[in-house]
Amino acid sequence: MTHPASHIRAADTWIGTPTLTIEAAGTMFAYRRLGPAQGVPVVLLNHWGANLDNFDPRIVDGLAQDRPVYALDYRGVGKSGGNAPTTIVGMAEDMVAVIASLGLAMVDLIGFSLGGFVAQQIALTRPDLVRKLVLAGTGPAGGAGIEQVGAIAWPLIVKGLLTLRDPKTYLFFTSSTNGRQAAKAFLLRLKEREIDRDAPVTPKVFLRQLKAITAWGRQPAQNLVGIAKPVLVANGDHDIMVPSENSADLARRIPGAELVLYLDAGHGGIFQYYQDFLQRTRAFAAA
Numbered sequence: 001m002t003h004p005a006s007h008i009r010a011a012d013t014w015i016g017t018p019t020l021t022i023e024a025a026g027t028m029f030a031y032r033r034l035g036p037a038q039g040v041p042v043v044l045l046n047h048w049g050a051n052l053d054n055f056d057p058r059i060v061d062g063l064a065q066d067r068p069v070y071a072l073d074y075r076g077v078g079k080s081g082g083n084a085p086t087t088i089v090g091m092a093e094d095m096v097a098v099i100a101s102l103g104l105a106m107v108d109l110i111g112f113s114l115g116g117f118v119a120q121q122i123a124l125t126r127p128d129l130v131r132k133l134v135l136a137g138t139g140p141a142g143g144a145g146i147e148q149v150g151a152i153a154w155p156l157i158v159k160g161l162l163t164l165r166d167p168k169t170y171l172f173f174t175s176s177t178n179g180r181q182a183a184k185a186f187l188l189r190l191k192e193r194e195i196d197r198d199a200p201v202t203p204k205v206f207l208r209q210l211k212a213i214t215a216w217g218r219q220p221a222q223n224l225v226g227i228a229k230p231v232l233v234a235n236g237d238h239d240i241m242v243p244s245e246n247s248a249d250l251a252r253r254i255p256g257a258e259l260v261l262y263l264d265a266g267h268g269g270i271f272q273y274y275q276d277f278l279q280r281t282r283a284f285a286a287a
Helices: 057-063 088-101 114-125 146-162 177-190 203-218 245-253 274-286
Strands: 020-024 027-034 042-045 069-072 107-112 130-136 231-236 258-262
Touching (some): 042 088, 042 114, 057 069, 088 203, 130 274, 231 245, 231 274, 258 274
Parallel strands (some): 042 107, 107 130, 130 231
């Protein structure tokens, strides 16, 4: 039962905000929005095989304390229409179209994993849209080991099925006690929303997105000096999906970029240390 004095309604939080759709680039895209009307909007771009229900409620609610937050589904994902693009460029073009349809003139982008690839591409091709950039658990085009994501992920996805655990337990977190506890807490947070959940991601989407990820890992390096924006790079120090050295590489190649590597943390380091990540990201946005 809600306390009578409570001034926070479920609809004002990630677990209660409705799933909406908007037309862009010839199809309907699913998204969720929360937070106040004022402030530079932040747009969230998520990982391989993720729908809206894979965004961490604590991070979204924390960001929405003082600014509008938009979480987007890619084409073909969840309740979005169309077929998932097989290139990062295609995903970036879609997200630019959605941002335009939402009437947002300038945004901060937070891209996690695959979303970090898309965010880089947007920053390079449409710098006018981007004020600041947060790149988490991600790497540059042609980055070390990125083309091996599928080879690393499939055995751990099977392990998840065999052990009746969400594969993110193995893919996103270390096998230490801290890592296992963080995985359990994160996965419980993802289940907090019980109504109006997004549609499941299909195997076809997983495969089409993997094609885009593999191509990103094989393409020539981009000139990241061209990202002339404030950038925060974050990851765990034991990322097996997008090896942590890629985060260091991004921070080295983007002028003035700030780097944080979380100890005893994997691909999902920002979820394991969500309080620190949230504090850093809000300070970064406010600076």
